[in-house]
Amino acid sequence: MAGDEGLLDVVWMLDDACREAGFFYVVIKGHGISESLMTEVRDVTRKFFQLPREEKLKIKMTPQSGYRGYQRVGENVTKGKPDMHEAIDCYTPIEPGRYGDLAKPMEGSNLWPDYPSNFDALLENYISLLRVFIMLFFISDLSRKIMRGIALALGAPLDSFEGGVAGDAFWVLRLIGYPVSDDIPQEERTDIGCGAHTDYGLLTLVNQDDDICALEVRNQSGEWIYAKPVPGTFVCNIGDMLKVWSNGIYQPTLHRVVNNSPRYRVSVAFFYESNFDAAVEPVEFCREKTGGVAKYEKVVYGEHLVQKVLTNFVM
Ligand SMILES: N=C(N)NCCCC[C@H](N)C(=O)O
Ligand SMILES: O=C(O)CCC(=O)C(=O)O
Numbered sequence: 553m554a555g556d557e558g559l560l561d562v563v564w565m566l567d568d569a570c571r572e573a574g575f576f577y578v579v580i581k582g583h584g585i586s587e588s589l590m591t592e593v594r595d596v597t598r599k600f601f602q603l604p605r606e607e608k609l610k611i612k613m614t615p616q617s618g619y620r621g622y623q624r625v626g627e628n629v630t631k632g633k634p635d636m637h638e639a640i641d642c643y644t645p646i647e648p649g650r651y652g653d654l655a656k657p658m659e660g661s662n663l664w665p666d667y668p669s670n671f672d673a674l675l676e677n678y679i680s681l682l683r684v685f686i687m688l689f690f691i692s693d694l695s696r697k698i699m700r701g702i703a704l705a706l707g708a709p710l711d712s713f714e715g716g717v718a719g720d721a722f723w724v725l726r727l728i729g730y731p732v733s734d735d736i737p738q739e740e741r742t743d744i745g746c747g748a749h750t751d752y753g754l755l756t757l758v759n760q761d762d763d764i765c766a767l768e769v770r771n772q773s774g775e776w777i778y779a780k781p782v783p784g785t786f787v788c789n790i791g792d793m794l795k796v797w798s799n800g801i802y803q804p805t806l807h808r809v810v811n812n813s814p815r816y817r818v819s820v821a822f823f824y825e826s827n828f829d830a831a832v833e834p835v836e837f838c839r840e841k842t843g844g845v846a847k848y849e850k851v852v853y854g855e856h857l858v859q860k861v862l863t864n865f866v867m
C-alpha cells in the first residue's frame with residue numbers, strides 16, 4: 553500500500569484534519585450511499601417530526617425504554633440548559649444481562665414510529681424505515697473504513713480499532729429536528745439548538761440539511777465556524793474515545809447547533825463508537841509519540857455513555 557499514492561494522500565489529509573480541526577467532510581461517492589438516500593432519510597425524519605405531538609409521544613423515550621425513543625424540544629439538556637431540538641435516539645439493541653450492570657439503564661430495543669393504519673402510509677413508512685436501516689448498514693461500514701484510515705494516519709496498524717477496541721462497534725443514531733425559533737413558545741425558548749459539546753465515541757457522521765447553516769465548530773482561536781452543508785457529504789468529527797486512545801494526538805472539537813434560519817432543520821447523526829465494554833486507554837505507541845506519559849485514565853466506553861445518557865435529560 554505504501555506505493556498507492558491516492559491512499560497516502562487520503563491518509564495525510566485525514567491526519568491533517570484530525571490534528572488541526574477535528575472535523576472533516578467525507579464525500580459519499582462510491583460508498584454505496586447515494587445522495588438521494590441521504591435526502592430520503594432526512595425527509596422521513598422531517599415527516600415524523602411534523603406529526604401531532606400525541607403521535608410522536610407514542611414512542612416517548614423513558615428510563616424504561618432504555619433511553620430509546622422520542623424526546624421533546626427542551627428535554628435534552630447540555631450544560632444545564634435545555635436544547636431547542638427534538639429527536640429520536642436509537643442505540644445498538646442490548647439484550648438484558650448482556651453487559652451485566654454496566655448497560656442496565658440502556659437495555660432494550662429501539663422504538664420506531666407506529667405504522668399508520670392506512671395501507672399506503674404503512675407501506676411508505678415501511679420503506680422509509682427500511683431505508684433508515686440500509687443507511688445504517690452502509691454508514692457503519694463506511695465508518696469502519698474511515699477508522700482504518702485514521703489508524704494509518706496515526707501511524708498505527710490498519711486494524712487497530714478491530715477486536716477489543718471497536719471490532720463490535722456500538723452505534724448510536726440520533727434523528728434530530730431543530731424548530732424555527734419563533735415556533736417555540738417564548739417561555740420554553742432558549743437561544744441554542746444544541747449546546748457546545750464533544751461526542752462520546754470514536755467517530756461521528758452527520759447527514760445535515762443542504763440549505764441551512766446551523767452546525768458550528770470551535771476552531772483553535774476559539775471562534776465558532778459554520779460546518780456549511782455540502783450536499784452529498786457527511787460532516788465527520790472525532791469523539792472522546794479517540795482522544796483517549798491516541799493520548800490526545802487527536803482532540804475532539806467542541807461543536808454546537810444554532811438554528812437562526814426561518815426553516816425547520818433536520819440532521820441525522822450516526823455515532824460510531826468503541827465496543828460497549830471496551831476499556832479504552834492511551835495506546836503505547838501514541839504515548840511514545842507524546843512524551844511517554846499517559847495523559848488520560850482508562851475509560852470504559854459504556855460507563856462514559858451511560859453517565860452522559862443519565863444526565864442528558866429532564867423528563
Ligand atoms: N451522542 C451525542 N453526542 N449526543 C449529543 C447530544 C447533545 C449533547 C448532550 N446533551 C451533552 O451534554 O453531551
Ligand atoms: O445537528 C447537528 O448538525 C449535530 C448534532 C450533534 O452534534 C449531536 O447530536 O451530537
Ligand SMILES: [Fe+2]
Pocket residue numbers: 749750751756807
Ligand atoms: Fe455532537
